[in-house]
Amino acid sequence: MTGSKTIAIMQPTYLPWAGYLDMIDQCDVFVLYDCVQFDKRSWQQRNRVKTAAGETWLTVPVLSKGKRDQTIQEVEIDPDGDFRDKHTRTLQHAYGRAACYAPYAAQFGEVLAARQARLAALNQDVISWMCAAFGITTPLLRSSSLAAQGHKVDRLLSVCKAVGATRYLSPLGSHVYIDQDNRFADHGIDLVYHRYEHPVYPQPHGPFVSHMSAIDLILNTGTAAGDLLRSGRRPTLSHAAATAHLTLAPSEPAQ
Numbered sequence: 001m002t003g004s005k006t007i008a009i010m011q012p013t014y015l016p017w018a019g020y021l022d023m024i025d026q027c028d029v030f031v032l033y034d035c036v037q038f039d040k041r042s043w044q045q046r047n048r049v050k051t052a053a054g055e056t057w058l059t060v061p062v063l064s065k066g067k068r069d070q071t072i073q074e075v076e077i078d079p080d081g082d083f084r085d086k087h088t089r090t091l092q093h094a095y096g097r098a099a100c101y102a103p104y105a106a107q108f109g110e111v112l113a114a115r116q117a118r119l120a121a122l123n124q125d126v127i128s129w130m131c132a133a134f135g136i137t138t139p140l141l142r143s144s145s146l147a148a149q150g151h152k153v154d155r156l157l158s159v160c161k162a163v164g165a166t167r168y169l170s171p172l173g174s175h176v177y178i179d180q181d182n183r184f185a186d187h188g189i190d191l192v193y194h195r196y197e198h199p200v201y202p203q204p205h206g207p208f209v210s211h212m213s214a215i216d217l218i219l220n221t222g223t224a225a226g227d228l229l230r231s232g233r234r235p236t237l238s239h240a241a242a243t244a245h246l247t248l249a250p251s252e253p254a255q
Contacts, residue, residue, distance in 0.1 A: 007165035008194070009033050009143065009156055011072060012123035014060055015047040015213035016130070018229050019196040023171070024127075025136045025230065026194075029163050032127070034073040034120045035143045035155075040064050044072060045119060047213040051094040052205045055212070058087045062119055073144045075119040084112040091219070098204070100222030104133060108215070120144075133218045135226040153181045160189055169194055175242050182239060193242040195234035 008023045012032040024030045038044060046059035061081035067074070088109060095101045111129050116122040124140060131138065146162040148155050156178075160168055167190040170178065175193065178184075184191040198210035201221050218225045237245055 004166045004190075005029070005164055006167040006169055007031060007160055007163055008169040008171075009159055010171065011036065011042075011044055012120050012127065012142075013043045013047065014045055014119075014123050015049075015058060015126060015215050016043070017047070017211050018198060018214045018217055018232060019194070021130060021134055021136065021214050022196050022229055022233055023169060023194050024131060024138050024140075025134070026169060026233070027138050029141060029165070030138050031141050031143050031146070031159055031163070032120070032124060033143045033159075035071055035148055038062075038064075038067075038070050038072045038075050038119075044123070045075075048211075049090065049094055049216055050203060050205055050209050050212050051090065054205075055209065056090060056094070058090060058213070059083065060119060060122065071144075073118070073120045073142070076117060077119055077122065079117075084115075088112065091215070094205070095216075095219040098219050101219050104215075104218050104222070107133075130214060130218065133225060134214075134229050152177055153183060157183065157187055157189070160184075161187070165189060167192065169236065172237075172242060172246065175239075175246055179239070179243065191239050192236035193239070195237055195245075197232050197234055199228045199232045201228050 005028045007029050008027045009031045010033055012034055013020060045062055046057050048055045048057055060083055061078035063076045063078055091105060107129060111125050114125060116125060128140060143159050146159055148158040150158055168184060170193050172193050200208050201217060203220055217228060221228055
């Protein structure tokens with residue numbers, strides 16, 4: 001489509017999975033949805049890596065007491081938390097023998113060393129570093145900088161209009177609430193849904209486990225990570241096709 005502009009809008013996730021990065025790679029602009037309410041102990045502040053002891057959570061401690069209604073952009077990292085050292089040690093124990101470990105671990109260490117005070121800023125830094133590792137050049141914006149208005153679909157449409165988007169790439173997990181109020185076509189925006197099948201690649205510590213943080217893919221495969229990431233890409237689905245797909249496969253991963 002001549003002059004088309006694809007956008008995706010996702011909450012800023014800490015160390016996101018491969019499908020999240022694949023969405024970014026398919027967009028002209030990717031918006032970090034930081035103007036919505038923070039959900040404690042969600043993907044916003046934690047993710048999983050595979051270790052010799054099994055799946056292990058890497059969690060960023062945040063200040064939440066008395067802040068029940070804070071938005072993601074407002075969330076402060078607990079200054080007394082020692083998560084940076086813990087995460088670094090966990091990654092070293094899990095991937096230290098991988099041939100690709102040293103250079104990428106050093107780069108990630110530099111991201112953590114910036115000691116961002118807010119979770120959204122840290123997540124943006126982490127996502128930007130992961131994009132660079134995968135060879136993804138899509139610009140990242142924050143919804144809080146776009147004066148987005150409304151709720152749910154209205155707010156998504158507001159963000160799309162703010163960046164001049166003509167095509168909205170949505171995660172399948174958003175289908176339920178979009179289906180209740182789907183007005184994208186009324187605003188001249190083509191709505192499609194992301195489809196991704198997790199690639200299989202060499203991974204230590206027993207049988208392959210999918211849907212870990214994409215840092216697992218980076219540290220295990222290095223310069224091959226970009227091609228492996230894109231190998232999981234599948235054709236997008238229309239809204240009607242997504243409805244049919246989810247009817248047949250309702251347990252689609254929501255990360």
